[in-house]
Amino acid sequence: EVxxxxxxxxxxxxxxxLRLSCAASGFTFRNYWMHWVRQAPGKGLVWVSRIxxxxxxxxxxxxxxxxxxxxxxxxKNTVYxxxxxxxxxxxxxxxxxxxxxxxxxxxxxxxxxxxxxxxxS
Amino acid sequence: DIQMTxxxxxxxxxxxxxxxxxxxxxxxxxxxxxxxxxxxxxxxKLLIYGASSLQSGVPSRFSGSGSGTDFTLTISSLQPExxxxxYCQQSYSTPTFGQGTKVEIK
Numbered sequence: 160e161v162x163x164x165x166x167x168x169x170x171x172x173x174x175x176x177l178r179l180s181c182a183a184s185g186f187t188f189r190n191y192w193m194h195w196v197r198q199a200p201g202k203g204l205v206w207v208s209r210i211x212x213x214x215x216x217x218x219x220x221x222x223x224x225x226x227x228x229x230x231x232x233x234x235k236n237t238v239y240x241x242x243x244x245x246x247x248x249x250x251x252x253x254x255x256x257x258x259x260x261x262x263x264x265x266x267x268x269x270x271x272x273x274x275x276x277x278x279x280s
Numbered sequence: 281d282i283q284m285t286x287x288x289x290x291x292x293x294x295x296x297x298x299x300x301x302x303x304x305x306x307x308x309x310x311x312x313x314x315x316x317x318x319x320x321x322x323x324x325k326l327l328i329y330g331a332s333s334l335q336s337g338v339p340s341r342f343s344g345s346g347s348g349t350d351f352t353l354t355i356s357s358l359q360p361e362x363x364x365x366x367y368c369q370q371s372y373s374t375p376t377f378g379q380g381t382k383v384e385i386k
Contacts, residue, residue: 271323
């Protein structure tokens, strides 16, 4: 069974940093691209970042470029999101998701349960 | 970025109704369009990929159609478990989502 379990969320002050983790199981993690998607309270889904299977290629939404860094450790079956210079508008539930086997890139077939990040003083 | 616009933003329907949600892209995205269902407090679930392919395990009452800029998600006979928010997402370029359509009980 495919499982994605996020951790690392919490309350952080504006300008602070946080690192999210997403532990994967139930599939061959090193073969899949992975994504982060966020959802502000009561709002819609916003794509944040993705990383390819071996970690050599990454992409970011303009809103987080230069502040967030996605990475992965295929030996630990884990993808990370390092978030620096956090702003109030980064407050959201952050989901990790797998880029599936559909033949279409950026089609997210499995999602974690999400971890809440709150940026507030 | 490609903008995705869903309509309506919300709708009220009864069990057994046929429901249609539309999604329009700001430029052609060929068939690179996915649909997700999200229930309150839960993660999104992939329903349809490639505009019209049903994800494994998703009931056949869900269907998708369209190409280019205009797409449709149809629920042929609404069931109690289908009351949720639905999002389209383009995968043609940097992913973007529609704003969501909330399907409520009439």
